[in-house]
Amino acid sequence: MRMLRYDLHCHSTRSDGLLTPAAVMHRAAAGGVDVVALTDHDEVAGLAEARDAAHEAGLQFVPGSELSVTWRGDTVHIVALGIDPQNEPLAAGLADVRAGRDARARRIGDALAHAGIPDALEGALTYVTSERLISRTHFARYLVETGHVRDLKDAFKRYLTTGKPGYVPHAWASLADALQWIHGAGGQAVIAHPGRYKLTTAQLRALIAEFRDLGGDALEIVSPSHTTQQYSDFAALARTHGLKGSCGTDFHGPGESRMDFGELPPLPVGVDPVWNAW
Numbered sequence: 001m002r003m004l005r006y007d008l009h010c011h012s013t014r015s016d017g018l019l020t021p022a023a024v025m026h027r028a029a030a031g032g033v034d035v036v037a038l039t040d041h042d043e044v045a046g047l048a049e050a051r052d053a054a055h056e057a058g059l060q061f062v063p064g065s066e067l068s069v070t071w072r073g074d075t076v077h078i079v080a081l082g083i084d085p086q087n088e089p090l091a092a093g094l095a096d097v098r099a100g101r102d103a104r105a106r107r108i109g110d111a112l113a114h115a116g117i118p119d120a121l122e123g124a125l126t127y128v129t130s131e132r133l134i135s136r137t138h139f140a141r142y143l144v145e146t147g148h149v150r151d152l153k154d155a156f157k158r159y160l161t162t163g164k165p166g167y168v169p170h171a172w173a174s175l176a177d178a179l180q181w182i183h184g185a186g187g188q189a190v191i192a193h194p195g196r197y198k199l200t201t202a203q204l205r206a207l208i209a210e211f212r213d214l215g216g217d218a219l220e221i222v223s224p225s226h227t228t229q230q231y232s233d234f235a236a237l238a239r240t241h242g243l244k245g246s247c248g249t250d251f252h253g254p255g256e257s258r259m260d261f262g263e264l265p266p267l268p269v270g271v272d273p274v275w276n277a278w
């Protein structure tokens, strides 16, 4: 039997993606994916639509989310897989995290005005596709449109990351709370794109160890954010910490993502896939 293709990380218009939940599922199917998780930032509102579309397209659907967490002052993302979207503590926790985004967005707007870019909040809002969620991606799209930067990457590099004029610090959920919400909702917790954080090797190991001690389940190993070398490095880290492995494109939209559906290489051999128990 052919190996199933898993893609367990992507976004829709319910957070900072460009396609509706249904359109994301149809694109995943067209790309040859068999099992797909929709993982909008701090949000589960797209899951019902995505599930119906996935089933219509013959896909196996995994309800997910990508939770924003502050760990020792740095932002890390935890992907939740197999959660019950109706779970009350999870829904309440996510609502709290989302609520913090509005005040942060106003502060980003003020910071950009200070840097000579007026009306950025209003501009970002024209890119927002869910009244429940504004993200730095929406600011980035506005900065591209107005010619302040070349592309999204440039927007983050020059304005929206730590130390840059449009960056404002923000406290997200704690790692412990995020894991409690995810497990309480019947899900598995995955450290998203571990290679993307500006952490030292020692800090990354500390994060992984603390995550494992809190009951965390897996590391996202195969991701367009990682090099081939990092696939092996994170596979080894997962094994030594007794964690499973996951994979996902982190797809946000056509032309905005490094990999499209169906382009992920397989998990390295020796990794226990997060889906083994499904």
Ligand code: AMP
Pocket: 016, 041, 068, 134, 135, 136, 137, 152, 153, 156, 157, 252
């Ligand atoms: P936020 O959760 O509002 O802080 O926004 C984080 C989102 O910004 C991520 O999920 C990515 O979609 C996007 N992002 C972060 N860094 C970059 C980058 N260098 N290039 C493009 N998008 C980025």
Ligand code: MN
Pocket: 011, 016, 041, 137, 252
């Ligand atoms: Mn995003």
Ligand code: MN
Pocket: 066, 077, 192, 193
């Ligand atoms: Mn992320």
Ligand code: MN
Pocket: 009, 010, 011, 066, 250
């Ligand atoms: Mn993501």
